[in-house]
Amino acid sequence: MRYMMTYDLMESARNANQWLGATAQSFASYPAFAMIPNPTLNWMAAWGRVTERSFQRMVAKPDWGIRTVTCEDGKDHVVEVQTVVEKPFGDLIYFKVPGRDIQQRKVLLVAPMSGHYATLLRSTVASLLPDCELYVTDWHNARDIPVSCGKFDVEDYTLYLMDFMRHLGPDTHVIAVCQPAPLALAATAYLAEQDPDAQPLTMTLIGGPIDPDATPTEVTDFGRRVTMGHLEETAIQRVGFKYKGVGRMVYPGLLQLTSFMSMNADRHSEAFSNQIRREMRGEASDHDAHNRFYDEYLAVMDMTAEFYLSTVERVFKNGEIAKNEFIVDGHKVDTGKITNVAVMTVEGANDDISAPGQCVAALALCSGLPDSMKAQHLEPGAGHYGIFAGRSWRDNIRPLVLQFMNKNNTKRSQRRRQPGSAAQNAANRNAAAV
Structure with a gap:
């Protein structure tokens, strides 16, 4: 093919x-x-x-369609979508609301690259805008990216997230929805070792496959069952002559x-x-x-072949994130190095894509993080879509996420833990792993 x-x-x-x-x-x-x-x-x-x-x-990129937002002053304010970081495979966009006071919460919403555009999170964006200064990762359709721009795999995706976090600064709250959850975790762990001052304040992981084997689903069974050679032969195609990315290998x-x-x-x-x-x-x-x-x-978009194949092989088949064996740019990422970023996981009880147990595994991986900086929520009766865009998100999950941000929305210098003895640190790690 x-x-x-x-x-x-x-x-x-x-x-x-x-x-x-x-x-x-x-x-x-x-x-x-x-x-x-x-x-x-x-x-x-x-x-x-x-x-x-x-x-x-099927070939049209949807518009965000968010024209105004009602703020605390009771007025409708115009929303302007601005590109603040431009890269070949994805941009960082900012939803600017002129005329209102700067919100205390600066949020980076990491959209999934799983076949749909970032606009899939339109309702999530609309619900967060009144209370946050909101930034979103806007991934590009691979068919429109010339071959000369090079490859883009899970490591490049992780490096992009690190660049976006560095740009926004340490007073940022990260929300990763579905597919990017394990890579957002890896990016934060990488920063914890290489650039600790660029770490976000909090990280909320929603319905992500941190440990796909924790609770098998049809998706994880497929990842286990299919061989990489078969997948490459049947799912990967070259972009045709109609688009700028002609010749690029993609998962259409x-x-x-x-x-x-x-x-x-x-x-x-x-x-x-x-x-x-x-x-x-x-x-x-x-x-x-x-x-x-x-x-x-x-409205679907193509993914680069290397991103799709490396996701299946490294996240689902080999479980590199779950085993804490993920390597980025030649460096082994250790999630145990995350010691100063509050982490929250959200799962849906009826999620058949990323079943309960897959996302909450992130808390055990953050073995260097005290229990006081961890939180988890299991939403009863909610499916995959509902935990980030449905009624369950609006009525129950969103208030909990904002509350979690507020609890940890302080300067890093004010909440940095005092260094303890080796025995105390070991005790903390053991308690977190329970």
Whole structure:
């Protein structure tokens, strides 16, 4: 499958389906047909509208769509999205809110690079904006990055996070959602050894696979079952001639979307059938619940082949983070060196992607951190999406995360632990590992 022709064939199929939807809608909406009302034509027009929109969204990067935010003064303030650090594979963006007082909490929200754009965290961003100075990692679509920019794997991702943390300074609170949780942990541990003054104040890890083997899921079983050679042969393709990244080896977003959809095929099929019926009855709109969800869900991006393969091999198969054997830029990262960054983990009881037990493993890995600087929360009845963007996040988890930040939102010099004896340090490590 590692040929440009395969990539272009998949894009051609998407393009053809978008064209079929547009053609069906145009044909069935011909004005003369209004003289002979026919439910079949009504259904065809509705099917065409839903189909064209769905396949069109697969190659469009969604907009953040956050125009204003209501602040403590009761006024709506305009939100400006600014790029503060620009890199080939991802930028650090800042959601500036002019006209309001600077918020005490400076937050770095680390978005996952797992096939969707950072805008997947739109509701998370909107919920944090009123209370935080918010920065977000905005990863680029690999198909748009020229081959001349080089590679990008899990080590490069970790180094990017370190650069972003250095830029923001030590008064930062880091929130890592899902996939980047283990790499955010590694980046913080690396800074603890190499540049301790650049460490963040707190780190909140939400639904991340720190130890994938702690609670196996369908995702971890797949990672164990498939061989790297088979995965490289069947999942990796070269970007076609249409994009700037022509020739780059990637894991295509369209291919990942196919696997996403197949995992819950019945549910997605029912959702689209219901949407077609709503279109027929004139009840659908551009911003109804179905379109709001699928406009984001269907917008996928390519990942570099080396990032995808190294994630599967090093995080899931070899468990390098869980075993504290992760190496970045030739240096072995030791999470036990984290002694001055408060760490919180959040898990969903019904999470079938990163099941309970996988993320909380981070606390045991931080063996040099006192228990007073650790926290964990298991949200009852919440699935993977709900713990960072759903009602569970808004009503229960977000207040706990802000409270955790407030508790540790002091100058590092004021909360730095006094050095104790070797026996005391050993006791702390043993207590943290329990």
